[in-house]
Amino acid sequence: MRLSRLSKGVLGALTAAVLAIVYIPLLVVVLNSFSTSQTFAWPPPGFTLEWWARAARSQGALDAIGTSVIVALAATAVSLVLGTLISLALQRYEFFGRSTVNLLVILPIALPGIITGIALNNFFRTIAGVQLSLLTLIVAHATFCIVTVFNNVLARLRRTGTRLEEASADLGAGVWTTFRLVTFPQLRSALLAGGLLAFALSFDEIIVTTFTAGTGVQTLPIWILNNVFRPNQAPVVNVVAVVLILVSIIPIAIAQKLAGPESGTPRASAGRAARSR
Amino acid sequence: MSATTSTRRHSVSAFLFEHARLRLALLLTAPLFWLGLVYIVALAALLVTAFWTVDSFTGEVRIEWTLDNIVTVLTASVYQSVTLRTVGIALLVTVIDILLALPIAFFMAKVAGPRLQRALVIAVLTPLWASYLVKAYSWRTVLSPEGLFAWLVEPIGGSSPGYGIPATVITLSYLWLPYVILPIYAGLERVPDSLLDASSDLGAKPWRTVRSVVLPLLYPAVIAGSIFSFSLTLGDYIAVSIVGGANQMLGNLVYTNVGTANNLPLAAAAALIPIAIIMVYLAAVRRTGALDNL
Amino acid sequence: MRRLNFRRSGALVGLAIASVAALTACGTAGGGSGGGASGAPTDELGDYEDAVSILAWPGYVEDGSNDPDVDWVTPFEEETGCQVTAKYYGTSDEALSLMKSGGYDVVAASGDLTLRLVAGDLVQPVNTDLIPNYENVYDFLKDKSWNSVDGQPYGVPHGYGANLLMYNTDVVQPAPTSWDVVFDRAAEFSGKVTAYDSPIYIADAAVYLMAHKPELGIENPYALDETQLAAAVDLLKAQRQHIGEYWGDYLKEIQAFESGTSVVGTTWQVIQNSITTGNTEVVLPEEGATGWSDTWMIASDAEAPNCAYAWLNYIASPEANAAATQYFGEAPSSQEACEFRDDCEAYHAGDAEYAEQIWYWSTPIAECLDGRTDVQCTDYSQWTAAWQEIKG
């Protein structure tokens, strides 16, 4: 669209303003990680590296990050599989109850976390009769993570259509070979994007986690929850947050790069056209 | 490569190919098993629990059918006022997030070059990795009477809104903003540039194009984003306890009932309120195709 | 029990479960015969086992993994050879279900859990003769309704603390001596009054009413009949108009007082100790206050009873008790522990008179804790509903 310099400028300014709003609290977090105030007083009365030193020695934080990574990876893996299966089913087939299945995938994220949390808690303890553990937590996380993979894969499937798969079958590839050599490579960047979002969603989840984690299971948000309320630990939490922000840029950047070339060209739902012919 | 040998080679594939229903069943079994067994059963069990009672003597849930919990939730003034407050906050958060997300998403999708676009996506995603609690506490710092906000606006005669509903709205809007920007950005990416060109070719000024072409096409994506901000706000109980002053939201009522009072039936009954609201919301937006855009 | 955060305010969950049999048996209601406790305590100890499994609130069993400087588990392990596995729980209910599932030797239980454990035969009576350090424990913590049944101890006290009144000395003048600054006089500080965010806070109002509305006949702030509860609720609803925010965790409360968001309200001693602005004071008002006290107990089916006894003795030892209670910000269980702490005075450790003014947290149940039999008391779920209504 031919935008005037002015409208581009206004849009750019608005974008910059929103980003500023987004980053100011994060900047406060960074500053507080160096602040001598243990309770984030403003402006910081002084600066110290003590919290960074303490964070570096905090085995609890490391363990919690480890647990979170395990949970997020496992939940992401499950949601990648289930999300892909369900999006293939919904995109490539017409069947009765299709929209119900669609709703079913969305529900765990659309319903407030506390409801998902107490429902699963009740389910695990009374119906399934299992102790809350790392496994129950993973199951809970995967349940609401499916939707991010589902949506990304569904959009990609819609965009790519069925032509390439037909070509593959035409050239003699069986169902599985076609998936391995054609469908999957086409979905790769969508899976990456969906998986990344699922990972992030799981990694920072606190409400469902509160209700479904086993007692010994301390994910990072739970660790933070426990520590942000200890006056002598709160600044350490800021350090951990800062480190996480910095570290997180790497996978996001990689994902962006990988997803970059293909995601640029929107092609209207070829698959749909093929289906409705 | 005669047809017969290849037929034999692909026997499983061929069998699958011939049975589309079987393929569909194979695709759907695992996810439906998971979602149905784990989630729907759990949800149904919770809803049924709403009609049971807690034995005040043992504290155990007792299967004794009653409407008391439902009646309590529907008639108690505290539930009514908290529901109104929560829905109000959720709507406000959603509107604010959409208004903030639209220009930035538009800039990302249609103005920025590829490099800048990539950088902006990273910039929008990054805050997701700073813990929810850390961000909420950061806002508590920023909004405190002597905090950064007051420090910035006092010279121009402003003051911090303090802790309360405005602070809750600010914090929640902040927390969910990336979840609203992303679907809108993705939706804008799907709007072909040629349509925008066509509109301006037909004489529409940029604003007119945005209003008449972009927004209608973007509607499902906006709704998709709104589901995030609306539902996440509806169930939140942590942010409000950090920056909400003395206020409570629906999430707090549910949480207190189950976490403090150990009264799962009453918590389940209270949970019916947000469930009903979300269901109505989903039903209303279903037609727009928004559910495909989350 | 120190509430670390609002997750833990669930500690009071379902106290209602406490069996009436056990309750009537224990000191609170007086009379009755032996509770659900089985058998007599062990007479003698054997060799240490290899390991001991402990169930506790987070922060009670620190082995240096959160902060290398905070570690009182390693010395115990070196001393006894009992390898400690700690499991942390979030609510007393959770602890109860974990104890039922078995596998733990020792549990740190709050006042709302102890009797349930006793009634459920999940913990065993403790022979304090086998715990040398028990002798040092303050007398006013021994033989209490939440740690003993018919004079038979079921555990070793850990520490205790009170829910005090904190005020901003710049704003609240003269120094208050009564809770009236947060109740009848709350309007003077409207918008800057704070209170603990839990239904149990109703007991604070009840403590106030005991002194100021004797006609209500409140004998125990955890035993309120409907009229008494209604009076407390009215008081708290009036207070709600002036509340700036309720608090549930240290950080929020400290920030609120440091920034001036709150100027008067309930607090813990440790919060006062952490505030750096120097313009706050705490006081135990003349009406008394609510408070908490936890107990270390041994599972009835403990696989490592000798290590368990060793832990109970160890955690009651001056040095370990000092470390653990200081880390949490509560008074230690013995005067000797104060040798290893420099802040005992602030916590009024050992001040029996001070301790007498504390109404230790108990969960309200229908059977009145004050012994009344002519009336039903309000239980915790009613308190919760009332609390939600108060907050509005």
Place this chain on the structure above:
Amino acid sequence: MSAPAISLRGLRKEFGSVTAVDGVDLDIAQGEFFSMLGPSGSGKTTVLRLIAGFEQPTAGTIELFGEDVTSTAPFDRDVNTVFQDYALFPHLSVLENVAYGLRVRGMGKRERAERAREALEGVRLGGYGDRRPSALSGGQRQRVALARATVLRPKVLLLDEPLGALDLKLREQMQVELKQLQRSLGITFIFVTHDQEEALTLSDRVAVFNDGRIEQLGTPAEIYERPQSRFVATFVGTSNVLEGAVAAQLLGVPGTFALRPERITLADAPTGRDRAASGTIAEVVYLGTGRRIIVDLDAGLQLTVLEHTLGRDAASDAALRGTRVVAEWSDRDLVALDAAVPVTP
């Protein structure tokens, strides 16, 4: 040559309430260049997809060399397809694309690379193996698609409007190449197109599709010269249709007749051909190789006339409008579309 390469019997395909293919019977001989011609939505592509195996017929059978493959999966059918949009795998290089079919058949890496390279050289893309399809031009992609499909030496090659996306020059060039390729491979080509000229120039036989049915089947000359229906007459090339009262007035017989524009001559006065009708020139369109002249006959019919060379120069075309002329044709050029009524010589 015993069995036909392809044999369709009573083929039907319904998509919901829409009938895309409505009872098609067809035999295609081995080695034939066979075109399926029709407007979009006529069912020709669906027939192709049924033959390829992408769709399952609602009814009817498909035989490949006498073997019933009606429910055989596409990967088990010895046919290959050149797709309209080429459907090249974007994540594979050109060489990998061509080698794909060999790869899934389990051929060794070296051998298949060799074969793929040969195939690429065969379509004059020898140096392009390492490129991504996105780095090729439309014509190059089209040739890659051809190489990919033919490297497997299928017995039947299906081509779904393969030239549709190419510009005119390239299309003409590719038409020649396709024809040569078909001759050198000696296999059956089934070519789907909506371009009647392409179908006529390339094919041994043509099936004209309309509304899910084969409207007419025959050699290009038969199709063009002897259309059997009004649809074929108007879809394949241009035809003037004389019918009803007009036909009765001009020809003296009731019925429906097609008359090709190039069979009509215009003159100032009748020159004595079989039939003559006077009218006024309404429009003249310059075509380069000739002119298309629209004449409003006095009989009430608009007649399209194609003139190849004429003495008048182009500049005077506009001046022709409004001129009175006589249109003439021979009776043998009339094609009766209504079989019930014989042509009246």
